[in-house]
Amino acid sequence: MKLQLEGKAGLADMSSDNERQNDIMVLAGNGRVSRESSSLTEGLDLASQSQLVEDKSLQSLRTSVLQTKADSTGVEGLGVSDLFSQGLNKFNRGEYRRAIEDFNQVLRINPDCAEAYHYRGRSRYKKGDYLGAIHDYSQVLRINPGNAEAYSNRGLVRAELGDRWGAMQDYKQALEIDSKHIKTYLNRSSLRVQLEDYQGAIADCNAVLHINPNLPKAYLNRGLARVELEDYQTAMEDYNQALKINPNLAEGYFNRGLNRVALGEYQDAIADFNQALQLNPNYTQAYLNRGYTRLQAGDNWGSLEDFDQALHLDPVSAKAYFSQMAPIFSNELEVVEDETQQLIQGLILQGNLRYESGDYQAALNAYNQALNLDPNNTEAYNRRSTVRSALRDYTGALEDLEKAKNLSLSNELVLQPIPVASVGTTAKEYYQQGLEKLQIGDFQGAIEDFNQVLQMNGNDATTLTCRGFAYRRLGDNQKAIADLHTAAELFHQQGDVKSSQEIAETIKKLQP
Known part of the structure; x- marks a missing residue:
């Protein structure tokens, strides 16, 4: 099945497993593994995952607050324990900036309070202050060198900063201290997928499942590694098992949907993306990938609705996705890295889809925006010419053709003819x-x-x-x-x- 895009030979169906794999891995919207699909487990808010128990290393941190002198007080006469509890409550409510202020007060009174460093590090991580978080976890390790939790959390932040070697070293240290530290195995499995060590990622997930066979996240991560190995059927088993354990796992439906796209099972994939969006209506990547899958299934209007919703929710991620998908839609070989050109490609893609669906005015608006960004874009002039012709603006259509002609001559473009029509x-x-x-x-x-x-x-x-x-x-x-x-x-x-x-x-x- 082919979806005919205006002005092009069309978007070819993925005709082989290898081609399908090359295309589908673009879908996640952030390289070969999506941010949603491979998210790391920061701090592992364990209370939200009923299968896990609190880490021994985190339990040991709690004693540090009690070791502070009872008569030590901070602002407004509050004691260290009160300040810490106040900060912890704010952290749990997501008030990270205010929590940091309370932990600062605790540390002014007791510079060796490991738990205050720990939660201030987590708060800083949540606010995107990765260097500050690393500093705080390092302080925890200064006070307690045998704390696996601090090594694990510091490794996560280092991975976020691109320090993969440092992250792997921290994960190794955490597991040497606690060989059953589940969060470390999970985070290392995600990092190993990024490093294309798929067998190592599977081994880490197996280690988690040996400790706790009912943890959905381990099945999801193992499924990702198996998808990368093109072992789609076994990956499907992992996703099914994760959803059996937790039927309300949006990420599980999303991952299974991607796997089904790789298998060419478009309607089933759309059903999974529907489930993911029902559970999480703000799931940008689910909208983007459902939009792509709808294109494959010939539902142009549905695809446009999904792409528009994704652009509304998260313009940055949506534009990055369009830049990755543009070569597939336009049969071009290069992925454009310049952000402006990425936006232009996304606008032209929108214009193509609008034209294909008969919404000529919306298509014209998209091409106009593209030309405002790049007045020398030959493709945009050619496509706008066709839309103007459809709108019977023949003067404008001719002007666009002339501009495209002059640009083509100056750039000496090599043009390929379209095959002749069939009988x-x-x-x-x-x-x-x-x-x-x-x-x-x-x-x-x-x-x-x-x-x-x-x-x-x-x-x-x-x-x-x-x-x-x-x-x-x-x-x-x-x-x-x-x-x-x-x-x-x-x-x-x-x-x-x-x-x-x-x-x-x-x-x-x-x-x-």
């Missing part, structure tokens, strides 16, 4: 092929297709106008003017005075 092609299909050939610069091929349309219907004024444009691009002004004259007369006869007048104005520009 039994309808007039509408010939017309569409002609438009596509106009856009890529195959003007002779476009004329041949328009000739086919006019053989079937010699009074098609729109096709005559387009053929006139094609003759103009070939430099044959005489034939161009003849076609445009005939088109203007036909439009006038049909009562379309505006189009007739616009073409008359265009003819004046072509005459010497």
